[in-house]
Amino acid sequence: MQKIKPLDHLIVILGALFLCVPVVMALMSSTHAAIDIHSNGLYITPGSHGAETYTKVLTSRGGFTGDVTGLLMLTNSMVMGLGFAVGKIVLSMMAAYALVYFRFRFATLIFWAIFATLLLPLEVRIMPSYQVMSELHLLNTYTGLIVPLLASATGTFFFRQFFRSVPDELLEAARIDGAGPVKFFIDVLVPLSKTMMSAIFIIMFIYGWNQYLWPLLMTTDESFFTLMRGIKSILQVWVGSQIPDYNEAFALAVLAMVPPVAVVVIFQRMFIKGLTESDK
Amino acid sequence: MAHLSLTNVGKTYGGSAQAAVADVNIEIRDGEFIVLVGPSGCGKSTLLRMVAGLETITQGEIRIGERLVNQLDPAERDIAMVFQNYALYPHMSVRDNMAYGLKNRGESKAVIEERVAEAARMLELRPYLDRKPRALSGGQRQRVAMGRAIVRQPSAFLFDEPLSNLDAKLRVSMRMEIRKLQKRLGTTSLYVTHDQLEAMTLADRLVVLNGGRVEQIGAPLEVYRAPASTFVASFIGAPAMSLLDAHVENGQVMLEGHALAPVAHEAGPVTLGLRAEDLRITPGGVPMRVDHVEELGAQRIVHGTVGEQALAMIDTSEAPLPETVHLGATPSRVHLFDARTGRRIETASQPVSVPAE
Numbered sequence: 051m052q053k054i055k056p057l058d059h060l061i062v063i064l065g066a067l068f069l070c071v072p073v074v075m076a077l078m079s080s081t082h083a084a085i086d087i088h089s090n091g092l093y094i095t096p097g098s099h100g101a102e103t104y105t106k107v108l109t110s111r112g113g114f115t116g117d118v119t120g121l122l123m124l125t126n127s128m129v130m131g132l133g134f135a136v137g138k139i140v141l142s143m144m145a146a147y148a149l150v151y152f153r154f155r156f157a158t159l160i161f162w163a164i165f166a167t168l169l170l171p172l173e174v175r176i177m178p179s180y181q182v183m184s185e186l187h188l189l190n191t192y193t194g195l196i197v198p199l200l201a202s203a204t205g206t207f208f209f210r211q212f213f214r215s216v217p218d219e220l221l222e223a224a225r226i227d228g229a230g231p232v233k234f235f236i237d238v239l240v241p242l243s244k245t246m247m248s249a250i251f252i253i254m255f256i257y258g259w260n261q262y263l264w265p266l267l268m269t270t271d272e273s274f275f276t277l278m279r280g281i282k283s284i285l286q287v288w289v290g291s292q293i294p295d296y297n298e299a300f301a302l303a304v305l306a307m308v309p310p311v312a313v314v315v316i317f318q319r320m321f322i323k324g325l326t327e328s329d330k
Numbered sequence: 331m332a333h334l335s336l337t338n339v340g341k342t343y344g345g346s347a348q349a350a351v352a353d354v355n356i357e358i359r360d361g362e363f364i365v366l367v368g369p370s371g372c373g374k375s376t377l378l379r380m381v382a383g384l385e386t387i388t389q390g391e392i393r394i395g396e397r398l399v400n401q402l403d404p405a406e407r408d409i410a411m412v413f414q415n416y417a418l419y420p421h422m423s424v425r426d427n428m429a430y431g432l433k434n435r436g437e438s439k440a441v442i443e444e445r446v447a448e449a450a451r452m453l454e455l456r457p458y459l460d461r462k463p464r465a466l467s468g469g470q471r472q473r474v475a476m477g478r479a480i481v482r483q484p485s486a487f488l489f490d491e492p493l494s495n496l497d498a499k500l501r502v503s504m505r506m507e508i509r510k511l512q513k514r515l516g517t518t519s520l521y522v523t524h525d526q527l528e529a530m531t532l533a534d535r536l537v538v539l540n541g542g543r544v545e546q547i548g549a550p551l552e553v554y555r556a557p558a559s560t561f562v563a564s565f566i567g568a569p570a571m572s573l574l575d576a577h578v579e580n581g582q583v584m585l586e587g588h589a590l591a592p593v594a595h596e597a598g599p600v601t602l603g604l605r606a607e608d609l610r611i612t613p614g615g616v617p618m619r620v621d622h623v624e625e626l627g628a629q630r631i632v633h634g635t636v637g638e639q640a641l642a643m644i645d646t647s648e649a650p651l652p653e654t655v656h657l658g659a660t661p662s663r664v665h666l667f668d669a670r671t672g673r674r675i676e677t678a679s680q681p682v683s684v685p686a687e
Contacts, residue, residue, distance in 0.1 A: 219415055219416075220417050223418075
């Protein structure tokens with residue numbers, strides 16, 4: 051075995067530290083009292099208030115109505131993330147299926163039109179989208195939060211490329227085996243796309259989880275608050291002599307990190323498994 | 331099991347004036363093994379796919395049994411197809427691959443179980459039933475593809491160059507297996523290949539296609555002994571039949587001024603076809619300059635030129651060859667073709683006899 055020389059890995063180590071230290075500091079600081087953080091700055095050693103801070107963050111009721119707990123915000127974020135990921139996968143897979151396997155006029159044109167919407171991110175069309183939702187009376191609903199952002203050019207593009215790489219003979223074999231369009235999609239294409247689906251799930255879950263602007267606009271009811279808004283609202287209480295609850299903000303930030311990390315870890319394993327096992 | 335009949339079948343792709351397949355008439359008897367053979371682009375795969383229902387039929391009629399199937403879906407045609415790249419569902423086990431078609435037809439679990447087990451036994455796939463296709467070798471995958479066809483118990487098997495992805499040795503053994511299996515099941519089969527050797531060994535009858543048209547239909551030996559055109563002559567048989575410009579004078583075929591064999595045909599230019607094995611070295615024959623010799627062990631193929639025209643012959647002796655050899659031909663094995671159209675000229679001296687099976 052080759053002897054590992056620390057110097058060879060200097061850049062890697064520095065890079066890892068650069069990325070990890072802020073996370074560690076957030077985690078450690080969240081276990082100290084707010085007043086200590088305010089006076090002494092960030093900590094890199096664990097404090098003694100951990101359990102109490104996290105319990106408070108998860109269960110104590112805050113906000114104007116006094117109904118918003120950390121747990122509720124976590125649930126809301128989860129609904130957003132999962133709704134986004136699942137909805138986008140379903141919608142873009144079906145769109146790509148239609149584009150690749152059905153012969154209709156202007157299919158290419160439609161595809162490029164979908165692709166061109168990549169140039170129009172949410173922020174560009176946020177006012178019209180808001181107006182549409184408002185007129186449909188979908189403000190302050192999960193539907194309003196999730197549905198307008200489901201159409202995904204990226205997902206459609208990925209699935210289209212993937213479907214095109216599936217050999218035509220599979221479709222022909224399925225046709226001879228008596229599988230209609232729906233059966234072929236469910237029995238053959240969906241299982242074959244597992245790898246692709248997990249990759250897109252990772253991307254889209256994190257995209258949904260991190261949404262800030264759209265929920266901010268769409269929801270005024272505090273019971274729809276997501277974690278991202280919760281963190282912000284904790285730091286907003288800078289009035290009079292009150293010190294913001296830094297420890298709680300850090301605790302929420304740490305909590306907000308856990309699900310995306312879990313998703314990446316779980317799906318990455320499937321992702322790699324899919325990549326190494328598939329052969330065509 | 332059923333007979334298959336193709337009547338004036340043709341296919342013209344949209345936007346193309348040229349027909350990809352035209353005027354194909356084939357009557358296939360129940361249980362017959364028919365091989366469609368021809369060079370790439372001759373329309374043989376298109377024709378097969380039209381029978382399968384994967385391509386639309388623009389002219390003519392295809393009947394499977396008594397049913398006109400022109401407008402039917404592939405699943406309703408009661409056929410099974412084996413593809414060149416196997417087209418197994420990669421995410422299903424061997425068992426599920428074979429059962430999928432039956433499941434879709436709503437067969438009962440017991441029937442599926444029984445048929446899959448029977449096919450697995452026949453193809454010696456039993457140890458692999460729970461594996462995924464990627465864990466199988468090429469030959470085994472090919473077997474699974476055949477198993478998938480067998481369990482359906484269709485009216486007809488369609489094979490689309492099923493052996494071309496296998497190595498040469500495996501191809502020979504799989505060829506035998508396909509033949510045995512087909513004989514045993516007695517299912518009408520249509521088989522596409524570009525390999526003339528595969529075609530010769532498998533077929534009950536050959537259909538030689540060229541440019542989307544049928545050149546000749548007949549038993550392998552019939553096609554070999556009496557090719558209907560210069561195309562068939564050069565395509566079937568290895569080494570290929572030598573085709574030479576010659577002419578008939580006084581009841582003799584004259585090749586570069588030398589009389590080769592007597593024929594009953596009026597004087598004039600003809601294309602002369604000579605199979606390598608029908609030529610032998612005889613003193614006083616047509617002189618051929620030897621260019622090179624392919625040594626095959628049991629025999630050797632001598633390539634040479636008569637005048638400026640290339641010719642091949644098979645020689646079984648091992649003696650060193652002089653620079654020029656003199657050739658003679660068996661008169662009954664001399665083939666004449668029309669110099670202009672390339673069609674075969676039947677002459678009285680060559681009765682076609684094919685031994686009955």
